[in-house]
Amino acid sequence: MEKIRITNLRKIPTEGGDIFHCLKNSENSFYGFGEAYFSNIKFSKIKAWKRHMRMTCNLIVPYGKVKFIFYDEDSDTKSTFEIGEDNYCRITVLPKIWFGFEGLHHPSSLILNISDIPHSPNEIERKEIDASNFPWSNL
Amino acid sequence: MEKIRITNLRKIPTEGGDIFHCLKNSENSFYGFGEAYFSNIKFSKIKAWKRHMRMTCNLIVPYGKVKFIFYDEDSDTKSTFEIGEDNYCRITVLPKIWFGFEGLHHPSSLILNISDIPHSPNEIERKEIDASNFPWSNL
Numbered sequence: 001m002e003k004i005r006i007t008n009l010r011k012i013p014t015e016g017g018d019i020f021h022c023l024k025n026s027e028n029s030f031y032g033f034g035e036a037y038f039s040n041i042k043f044s045k046i047k048a049w050k051r052h053m054r055m056t057c058n059l060i061v062p063y064g065k066v067k068f069i070f071y072d073e074d075s076d077t078k079s080t081f082e083i084g085e086d087n088y089c090r091i092t093v094l095p096k097i098w099f100g101f102e103g104l105h106h107p108s109s110l111i112l113n114i115s116d117i118p119h120s121p122n123e124i125e126r127k128e129i130d131a132s133n134f135p136w137s138n139l
Numbered sequence: 140m141e142k143i144r145i146t147n148l149r150k151i152p153t154e155g156g157d158i159f160h161c162l163k164n165s166e167n168s169f170y171g172f173g174e175a176y177f178s179n180i181k182f183s184k185i186k187a188w189k190r191h192m193r194m195t196c197n198l199i200v201p202y203g204k205v206k207f208i209f210y211d212e213d214s215d216t217k218s219t220f221e222i223g224e225d226n227y228c229r230i231t232v233l234p235k236i237w238f239g240f241e242g243l244h245h246p247s248s249l250i251l252n253i254s255d256i257p258h259s260p261n262e263i264e265r266k267e268i269d270a271s272n273f274p275w276s277n278l
C-alpha cells in the first residue's frame with residue numbers, strides 16, 4: 001500500500017541510555033513540519049477510526065508497543081503493523097487513509113506524530129469502532 | 140536566563156489515553172525543523188556536558204522525569220529544571236548553552252529533542268562531567 005510507508009529507524013547505543021532516531025528534514029518521509037504531539041494509549045484500549053483529509057502523519061512508538069490497522073477505502077486494502085521499542089520503525093501515513101490503533105503494552109504506550117500541518121478538527125473524519133464496512137474485530 | 144525558555148504544555152484528557160502537546164510551527168519556540176530524536180536516560184545516570192554551537196533545541200519529557208542543568212558561560216548563569224510527565228513543559232535552549240541531564244525515573248526516561256538543524260558532530264562541544272569550572276556535583 002503506497003500511501004503507507006514503513007522505515008526502520010536506528011537506535012544508537014550510548015552510555016547512560018540510547019539515542020533513537022525519528023525524522024530528519026532530508027528524508028523522503030518529511031513533508032514539512034506543522035506540529036508534533038504524543039498520543040498515549042492504555043493497554044488493551046483501542047482508538048478507531050480516524051482519517052486525515054490533508055495531514056500526512058509520521059508515527060513513531062518510542063515507549064511500549066502499538067498495533068496499527070490502516071484501511072484505504074479507494075483500493076479496499078487493509079494492512080496491520082505492530083511497532084514499538086522492539087520493532088523500532090516510523091510509519092508514514094498519507095492523507096485519506098483510515099486508521100486505528102490498540103495499546104499492546106502495560107500500562108500504556110506512547111505514539112509520537114510529526115505531522116506536516118498543525119492539528120485541525122476540520123480535516124479529520126471519524127467513524128465508530130464497529131462501523132459496518134470495516135469493524136475492528138474483523139480485521 | 141533568556142537563552143532558555145520554559146513553556147507549559149497542555150495534556151488533553153482523552154478516552155483510552157491522553158494527548159500531549161509538543162510544538163506547533165506557529166509558536167515562538169519554533170525555529171525550523173531539522174530533526175527529531177529521542178534520548179533515553181537510565182535512572183540515576185547523568186549525561187554531561189554538551190553544548191550546541193548552532194542548534195536550537197526544544198526538549199520535552201513525555202515519559203519519566205529528568206533533571207536538566209544549564210550553564211551560560213557568557214553570563215556565568217546556572218539554572219536547573221525538573222520536567223516530565225508530572226511537570227509537563229518544553230525547554231527551548233538557544234545555541235552556546237552548556238547542558239547536562241540526569242534520569243530521575245526508574246528504569247528510564249525519554250527526552251524528545253525537536254531541533255532546528257539535523258544532528259552534526261561538528262557543531263557540538265563536550266566537557267567531562269567534572270570539568271573544573273562547573274562540576275556537576277557542585278551545581
